[in-house]
Amino acid sequence: MRSGGELEPERAALKVEHVVVDVRIQPEKRFLSGVAELTLSTRIAQSRLPIDLDKNFAVSAIEIDGTSLKAGSWRNPEGRLIIDLPRPVPAGGKVVAKITYAGTPHEAVNAPWDDGIVWSSWQGKPWVATTAQGYGCDLFWPCLDFPAGEVPEIRLAITAPAGTQAIANGKLVSVEPASGGTSRWTWLAKNINPYLVAINIGPYGEIKGTYDSKFGNKVPLHLWHLKGKEKQAAGLFAEFAPTLDFFESVIGPYPFAGEKLGVVETPHMGMEHQTVNAYGNDYRKDETGFDWLFQHELAHEWFGNQMTAANWDDFWLHEGYGQYMQPLYGQWREGEARYAAMMAHQRKYVLNGKPLVSGKVRTADEVYQAEQGGPGQDIYYKGAWVLHTLRYLIGDRAFFDATRRLVYGRPDPKPGNFKPRFTSTPEFEQLMNAAAGRDLTWFFDVYLREAALPELIETRAGGKLTLRWKTAKGAPFPLPIEVAVNGETRKLAMTTGGETIDLPAGAHVVIDPMARVLRRSEAIEAMQRR
Numbered sequence: 157m158r159s160g161g162e163l164e165p166e167r168a169a170l171k172v173e174h175v176v177v178d179v180r181i182q183p184e185k186r187f188l189s190g191v192a193e194l195t196l197s198t199r200i201a202q203s204r205l206p207i208d209l210d211k212n213f214a215v216s217a218i219e220i221d222g223t224s225l226k227a228g229s230w231r232n233p234e235g236r237l238i239i240d241l242p243r244p245v246p247a248g249g250k251v252v253a254k255i256t257y258a259g260t261p262h263e264a265v266n267a268p269w270d271d272g273i274v275w276s277s278w279q280g281k282p283w284v285a286t287t288a289q290g291y292g293c294d295l296f297w298p299c300l301d302f303p304a305g306e307v308p309e310i311r312l313a314i315t316a317p318a319g320t321q322a323i324a325n326g327k328l329v330s331v332e333p334a335s336g337g338t339s340r341w342t343w344l345a346k347n348i349n350p351y352l353v354a355i356n357i358g359p360y361g362e363i364k365g366t367y368d369s370k371f372g373n374k375v376p377l378h379l380w381h382l383k384g385k386e387k388q389a390a391g392l393f394a395e396f397a398p399t400l401d402f403f404e405s406v407i408g409p410y411p412f413a414g415e416k417l418g419v420v421e422t423p424h425m426g427m428e429h430q431t432v433n434a435y436g437n438d439y440r441k442d443e444t445g446f447d448w449l450f451q452h453e454l455a456h457e458w459f460g461n462q463m464t465a466a467n468w469d470d471f472w473l474h475e476g477y478g479q480y481m482q483p484l485y486g487q488w489r490e491g492e493a494r495y496a497a498m499m500a501h502q503r504k505y506v507l508n509g510k511p512l513v514s515g516k517v518r519t520a521d522e523v524y525q526a527e528q529g530g531p532g533q534d535i536y537y538k539g540a541w542v543l544h545t546l547r548y549l550i551g552d553r554a555f556f557d558a559t560r561r562l563v564y565g566r567p568d569p570k571p572g573n574f575k576p577r578f579t580s581t582p583e584f585e586q587l588m589n590a591a592a593g594r595d596l597t598w599f600f601d602v603y604l605r606e607a608a609l610p611e612l613i614e615t616r617a618g619g620k621l622t623l624r625w626k627t628a629k630g631a632p633f634p635l636p637i638e639v640a641v642n643g644e645t646r647k648l649a650m651t652t653g654g655e656t657i658d659l660p661a662g663a664h665v666v667i668d669p670m671a672r673v674l675r676r677s678e679a680i681e682a683m684q685r686r
Contacts, residue, residue, distance in 0.1 A: 162517050163302060163517075164206065165200065166200070166202060166204070166206055167206050167300065167302075168304075169198050169199040169200040169202070170196050170197070170198055170202075170205070170206075170300055171196065171197045171198070171199075172194060172195070172196060172299070172300055172305055172306070172307050172308070172350075173195040173196065173197055173250065173308060174194075174195040174307075174308065174309050174310075175192065175193070175194055175195070175297075175299075175307050175309070175310040175311070176192070176193040176310075176311045176313075177190060177191075177192045177193075177297045177310065177311070177312050177313070177353075178190060178191045178192075178313040178315075179296070179297070179312075179313070179314055179315070179355065180314075180315040180338075181282075181284060181314065181315065181316065181317070181322075181355065181357055182317075183275060183277075183282035183284055183317060183357075184282075184317075186260055186261075186263070186273075186275055187258070187259070187260055188213075188258065188259065188260075188261045188273070188296065189257070189258035189259075190256075190257055190258070190296075190297060191254065191255070191256050191257075192254070192255050192257070192297050192298045193252060193253070193254045193255075194207070194252070194253050194254075194255070194298060194299075195250060195251075195252050196250065196251050196252075196253065197248070197249070197250045198245055198247065198248075198249060198250075198251070199247060199248070200247050201244055201245065201246050201247050202241065202244065202245045202251075203240070203241055203244045203245075204238055204239060204240050204241055205237075205238070205239040205241060205251065205253060206236055206237070206238055207236075207237040207238075207239065207253065207255070207298045207299070207300070208235060208236060208237070208292060208293070208294035208298065208299055208300060208301035209232060209235065209236075209237040209255070209257065209294045209297075209298040209299075210235050210259075210261070210262055210294050210295050210296075211232055211233075211234060211235045212259045212260055212261055212262055213232075213257040213258060213259035213261075214257065214258060214259055215230060215232060215237065215255060215256065215257045216256050216257070216258065217254075217255075217256040218230055218239060218253065218254065218255050218256070219252075219253070219254040220239070220241060220242055220251060220252070220253055220254075221251060221252050222252070222254075223242060225239070225240075225242065229242075235294060237255070237298060239253060253298075255298045257298065261273045261295060261296060262291070262295050263275065264287060264424070267285070267287045267424035267425075268287040268289065268424050268425055268426065268427045268434070270290065270291070271287045271288050271289060271290050271291035271292075271295060272286070272287070272291065272295055273285070273286050273295070273296070273355075274286070274287070274422070274423045274424050276423035278358060278359055278382050278383075279359060279382075279383065279384065281317075281319050281320055281358065281359035282317050282320055282357055282358070283357070283358040283359070283382070283423050284355070284356070284357040284358065284423075285354070285355070285356050285357075285358075285420075285422040285423055285424060285434060286354055286355045286356075287354075287424060287427050287434070288350075288351045288352075288353070288354075289351050289427060289520060290520045290521050290524055290525075291521075292350075292351060292520075293305075293350035293351050293353055296353075296355060297353070299350040299353075300350065301350060301351075303349060303351075303464055303465060303466050303467065303468065303578070304466055304578065305349075305350050306347065306348065306349050306350070306464070306576070306578075307345075307347075307348050307349075307350060307353075308346060308347060309344070309345070309346050309347075310325075310326075310344070310345050310346075310348060310353060311329070311342065311343070311344050312324050312325070312326075312342070312343045312344075312345070312353065312355075313340055313341065313342040313343075314340070314341050314342075314343075314355055314357070315334050315338050315339070315340045315341075316338060316339055316340075316341060316357045317337075317338055317357070318336070318337035318338055318339075319337075319359055320339075320357050320358055320359055320360070321339075321341065321357070321358065321359075321360045321362075321380065322339070322340075322341035322355070322356070322357050323341075323356040323357075323358075323360065323380050323418070323420045323432060324341070324343040324345070324353070324354060324355060324356065324432060325343060325345035325348060325352065325353060325354060325415075325429060325430050325431050325432050326343045326344045326345025326346065326348075326415045326416075326431055327343065327344050327345075327415050327416065328341070328342075328343055329342040329343060329344050330342045345415065345430065345431065346414075346415070347575060347576045348430050348461075348576075349430070349461070349464055351520075352428070352429050352430040352461060353429075354427070354429035354432055354434065356380070356420045356422060356432065356434070358380075358382060358420075358421070359382065359383050360380040360381060360382065360383065360420070360421070361380070361381055361382070361383050361385075361386060361389070362378060362379065362380050362381075363378075363379045363381070363386075363389055363390060363393045364376070364377060364378045364379070365377045365393070365396075367396065367397055367400050367410075367417070369400075369404060369409060369410065369413065369571070370401075370404055370405070371404065371409045371570055371571050372571070373409070373413050373571040374413070375400065375410050375413040375416070375417050376413075376415075376416040376417070377393070377396050377397075377416070377417050377418075378416050378417070378418045378419070379392065379393045379396070379418075379419045379420075380418070380419070380420040380421060381421045382421050385421070385439070388438075388439035389421075389439065391439060392419070392435075392439055392447060392450060395446060395447060395450060395451075396417065396419075399446070399450070399451055399454060399485070400417070402484075402485050402488050402489075403454070403455070403458060403481075405488075406484065406488065406556065407458050407556075407559065407560065407563060408458070408560055408563060408564055408569040409569055409570065409571055410457065411457055411458060411461065411462035411574075411576065412430065412431045412457060412461070412462075413571060415431045416431050416432075417431065417454075417457075418431050418432040418433065419432070419433050419435045419450065419453075420432055420433070420434060420435065421435055421436065422434040422435060422436045423436065424436050425437065425449065426449050426452075426453050427453065428453045428456030428457070428460050428461060428478075430457070430461045431457075433450075433453040433454060433456075433457075434453070435449065435450060435453065436449075437449035437450070444482075444486050444489075444494065444498065445489070445490075446485065446489070448482050451481060451482055451485055452478055452479065452481065452482060455477065455478040455481035455482075456474060456478050458477075458563050459473065459474055459477035459478050459481075459563070460474040460478065461576065462563055462564070462574075462576050462577070463562055463563040463564075463576075463577060463579050464576065464577070464578050464579070465578070465579060465580065466578040466579070466580055467517055467518065467580065468518050468519055468520045468522070468523050469513055469514055469515070469516055469517065469518045469523060469581075470513060470579070470580050470581045470584075471520065471523045471524065471535050472512045472513065472531070472534075472535040472538075472539040472542075472581075472604075473539075473562075473579065473581065473584060474535075475535040475536045475539055476512075476535060476536065476538070476539020476540050476542060476543055477539070477540075477543065477559075478536070479502065479536040479537060479539060479540040480539070480540035480543045480544065482498060483495050483498035483499050483502070483540070483544075486498045496670065496671060499540075499541070499544055499671065500671060502537045502540055502541065503537070503541060503671075503674075503677075503680065504680060504683065504684075505533060505536075505537040506534060506537045506538045506541060506609075506674070506680075507526075507532070507533065507534055507538075507684070508534065508538065508607050508608060508609055509526055509531065509532065509534065509607060510526070510529060510530060510531045510532075510534070510607050511531065511604065511605050511606055511607050512531050512534060512535060512538060512539060512542070512603070512604045512605075513581050513604050513605060515605070518530070523535065531607075538603075538674070541674040542603045542604065542674060543555075544672075544674070545603070545635075545672065545673050545674045546588065546596075546599065548672040548673065549592075549596075549599065549635065549636070550588065550591065550592040550596075553591075554588075554591035554592050554593075555588075555591070557591045558584075558587040558588045558590070558591035558592075561587050561591075562579055562583065562584055562587055564577070565577045581600075581604065585597070585600050598631060598632055598633055598634065599633075599635065601631060602627050602628075602631065602633055603674065606627070606628050606629065607628075608627075608628040608676070609674060609675055609676040610625050610626065610627050610633055610635070610674075610675050610676065611625070611626045611627075611675060611676040612624075612625060612626075612637065612667065612668075612673075612675050612676075613625075613626050614667065616659070616665070619658060619659055619660075619661065620656055620657065620658055620659060621639070621656065621657050621658075621659050621665060622654065622655070622656040623637060623639070623648060623650070623654060623655055623656075623667070624653060624654035625650065625653045625654065632652075632653055633650075633653050634649070634650050634651050634652065634653055635650060635673065636648060636649050636650050637650055637667065637668055637673060638667075638668055638669060638670065638672060639657070639665065639666070639667055639668075639669075640665070640666040640669040641657075641659065641660070641663050641664070641665055642660065642663050642664055643664075645669060
């Protein structure tokens, strides 16, 4: 069970063109059965198909281009379904594989920090949800389980138990009665990464509306909540429009207005499932006055779903930006004091165990799990602080221009002139360099490719203050720093990595008074050791 990583040539050559999945969920048996039809193209000749499907499922039948295969024409060692083709597919050719499968799906123990299906209940009715970011889409349906396996179009039909609704990505196509009081819900989603495909079943009520975008289009709004939580849900739904105001003003148009902005209450904390964000924060707001989880998961519609890292090694682009959007929203709502307080809170969780990026092709878990040698939670908090420091360095205009290009692939996004895109840390660096008008490799080398933070060495003697940057590898680090002397703030250019200034006798000095810069803090390290 893994998502991403190194790809064999035959897998890398495959591209999903279209998917139809029809699943039946039986909560009382904790059982899933389904039929999936994948239309695939290939850049090289193929004599077999390597498809990802969790080993918990037994495959009972496969058709290739409408012809049934004989038993023994496929095998599924360790979650890799290998299908021997009846005839080779040439380079540039297409093949349609129809797979019938069933079994007891992998159950999540601590979703969303691990993946699988979550079985729960509400008022005597089944309440079921899926997550797949780390372990992959093959936990529920046959797929190409790597970020570049994005699906141009998927039609997902879910048969749900009586008294429940089945909520998924994209637009609702139909709801049809099925046998035994069940119902069949069919959804159509486009340009979606396979790990974002989600199944949600429960006794839901729905709040819906329409958002009038500043870009002239309309966004359908939907919140599916557990019955009995109408009042709390109405409070969360009231946050939809002002939060969209922020994102559309600061970043750009909501990327999936042609489908919906959806939120569904789940029996786990949350996940950025495209157009149907999972929500499990129990409608709690903190001192900021808004629901941080809703805001964070919605941020991923821009940073993760519209803009997707092609390699999990660049996962920090999803989570760093996603985490940074909460303080940025606090600043947009209430000003500098709220922003500073929220950034200070996040700073406590920067651990610096491993670099944010390795430059290698990695699986999701190799990045997300610190015990597997990855940066772990630093992709959130350190990522956000790197963006905060970079914004201070190059200014708002350059920072947001480069961010907009990273998300949309262009500086002037409008509804209809962009599509979801893949990106990488090198592209992020190139865009920031271009927007800043100078080479910032020294900045990225230290903050992204080294674990240790830069340390500011302070020496005060003979009426002078000397500040000098110290980095793990001794590389040049000309990051400017603000210094307040007796309440008056000035910025030191630190062009050569250090600077000396004269001090009045008995001067009171505060380094970086607005906490603009991510640097080593002995106080935070001591706190973390306790």
